[in-house]
Amino acid sequence: MNKYLLILIFTVLCVSGIIIAEDFKESVELTEGKNLINLSQEFSPLYVEDLVKMYPEITAVTYIDQTEETFGYVNVFGGIGENFVIYPNLVYEIITKQKITLNLK
Amino acid sequence: MKKIITLNLFAILLMLPMCYAAHYIVGFVEDAKDGTSANDHTILLWNPSIGIVDNLTDIIGVNGNSHVNNIYMIDCELLTNECEIGNNLTLKVINNGDNYVSEEKNVTVTGAGYDLVDGLTLNSPPNVTSIVVDDDITIPLDEIDLIPADTKNVTCRAIITEYDGENSLVNATARFFDNVDSDYNAEDDNNHHYTNNSCFMNYSYGNSDEVEVICKFDVWYYANSQNWNCTLNVEDNLSASSKGSDLSFVNTLLALGLDSFIEFTEVDNGNVSSESKINVTNYGNVKINLSLSGYGSVENDKNAMVCSEGTIKNISIEYEKFNLTSSNEGVIDLSEFETKYVNLTSSPTVKKFNLDYRKDDLVNDAINLTYWRIYVPQGVSGNCQGNIIFGAVQAPGS
Numbered sequence: 001m002n003k004y005l006l007i008l009i010f011t012v013l014c015v016s017g018i019i020i021a022e023d024f025k026e027s028v029e030l031t032e033g034k035n036l037i038n039l040s041q042e043f044s045p046l047y048v049e050d051l052v053k054m055y056p057e058i059t060a061v062t063y064i065d066q067t068e069e070t071f072g073y074v075n076v077f078g079g080i081g082e083n084f085v086i087y088p089n090l091v092y093e094i095i096t097k098q099k100i101t102l103n104l105k
Numbered sequence: 106m107k108k109i110i111t112l113n114l115f116a117i118l119l120m121l122p123m124c125y126a127a128h129y130i131v132g133f134v135e136d137a138k139d140g141t142s143a144n145d146h147t148i149l150l151w152n153p154s155i156g157i158v159d160n161l162t163d164i165i166g167v168n169g170n171s172h173v174n175n176i177y178m179i180d181c182e183l184l185t186n187e188c189e190i191g192n193n194l195t196l197k198v199i200n201n202g203d204n205y206v207s208e209e210k211n212v213t214v215t216g217a218g219y220d221l222v223d224g225l226t227l228n229s230p231p232n233v234t235s236i237v238v239d240d241d242i243t244i245p246l247d248e249i250d251l252i253p254a255d256t257k258n259v260t261c262r263a264i265i266t267e268y269d270g271e272n273s274l275v276n277a278t279a280r281f282f283d284n285v286d287s288d289y290n291a292e293d294d295n296n297h298h299y300t301n302n303s304c305f306m307n308y309s310y311g312n313s314d315e316v317e318v319i320c321k322f323d324v325w326y327y328a329n330s331q332n333w334n335c336t337l338n339v340e341d342n343l344s345a346s347s348k349g350s351d352l353s354f355v356n357t358l359l360a361l362g363l364d365s366f367i368e369f370t371e372v373d374n375g376n377v378s379s380e381s382k383i384n385v386t387n388y389g390n391v392k393i394n395l396s397l398s399g400y401g402s403v404e405n406d407k408n409a410m411v412c413s414e415g416t417i418k419n420i421s422i423e424y425e426k427f428n429l430t431s432s433n434e435g436v437i438d439l440s441e442f443e444t445k446y447v448n449l450t451s452s453p454t455v456k457k458f459n460l461d462y463r464k465d466d467l468v469n470d471a472i473n474l475t476y477w478r479i480y481v482p483q484g485v486s487g488n489c490q491g492n493i494i495f496g497a498v499q500a501p502g503s
């Protein structure tokens with residue numbers, strides 16, 4: 001029981017923290033290397049392939065769904081992996097090779 | 106609200122690295138040189154310093170993680186012992202059952218979003234394009250004639266196509282076996298199974314992708330008369346192997362051998378000689394009966410022997426007798442001579458002997474004794490000599 005409670009608290013902290021942290025921003029600044037982002041409601045969903053085409057500095061994007069299944073997209077060989085949709089209010093790991101600013105509104 | 110943000114951000118800083126972590130190992134696998142697609146083959150990734158038991162796999166191509174032809178994509182953070190920067194990982198295409206594999210490639214994990222592995226090429230297993238097994242007499246084809254009391258050289262010759270270059274073919278072995286009473290995996294036995302683990306590989310044959318493989322077998326005279334199978338196994342430097350086989354019929358061999366002359370010691374006129382014994386050996390590969398006949402100086406002369414002195418210079422054929430099953434030692438009279446022994450004849454007569462062919466590789470067990478006596482009539486003297494013709498006839502049921 002305690003285990004599930006901890007998981008629940010952990011998930012709430014992760015998700016709500018990011019949502020609040022990124023709330024109300026019109027752009028997201030990504031540093032070189034790993035970044036965890038959660039896009040605000042104002043952002044329109046888009047395919048990861050399109051995101052990478054817009055920002056070729058992105059090398060990889062990863063999303064882990066509720067069943068802990070991992071979806072990854074890597075910017076190599078013209079783009080490989082799952083072309084999943086990036087929705088607002090979900091957490092994604094984006095790895096970039098240099099600092100960039102996402103303007104997705 | 107600010108306090109909540111601060112609290113949450115703190116928790117995130119502590120916990121987010123645990124929520125997310127992915128590091129992709131990606132690479133390209135070229136199709137095999139024989140044209141086989143790399144797609145849908147399985148690639149294996151592991152950390153050699155941990156061991157291959159902790160591994161990850163991906164399907165190459167559109168049905169795998171990459172969704173792109175010939176590409177694979179593995180998140181090495183999913184290893185039980187997650188990968189870390191600086192780890193050296195190893196990858197290779199494993200055998201899905203179609204014999205297609207690849208060499209191994211190493212990659213070092215970096216801090217980038219992914220690491221690209223040097224290109225792999227799907228290995229083509231060697232292909233046995235033709236194979237023929239026969240003896241040195243090729244007409245008629247696919248028939249092997251054994252040699253009495255000796256071995257026959259049988260050659261299994263194959264042409265191998267090795268698309269990765271002839272030098273990648275590293276080993277060739279062959280097994281030659283009775284296709285009815287034995288099989289590829291049976292143990293060696295001169296009656297039905299032979300193995301050659303060091304076949305000759307002729308790299309100068311054909312073009313740079315072709316190798317001639319020659320496997321020789323010394324096949325004993327008592328090898329079963331049956332359809333025999335030569336199965337050749339060739340292996341390349343990545344342990345990918347292929348087999349090819351051909352059949353040839355080992356013909357029946359009727360042959361026998363005698364270990365000595367039949368020598369009767371001095372016999373007084375009007376008496377029967379002591380029993381003389383002679384071994385008959387089956388030097389063929391079927392059960393045999395005996396065809397027996399005799400003559401003095403020329404065939405069909407009705408004599409068993411011709412003699413150097415005396416008023417009568419020959420011994421009639423019916424005075425020489427034999428027993429093919431049992432010995433009767435000691436002095437016997439004419440009555441016993443008549444009942445216990447069978448007359449030799451001038452024309453060949455087939456007698457049941459049922460001498461099976463050799464089955465024991467260490468000791469020749471295809472030997473039976475025969476027993477002989479001769480009656481010397483009055484008027485004969487001096488040295489007498491004659492001839493007995495032993496012939497082998499295939500016994501029923503062999």
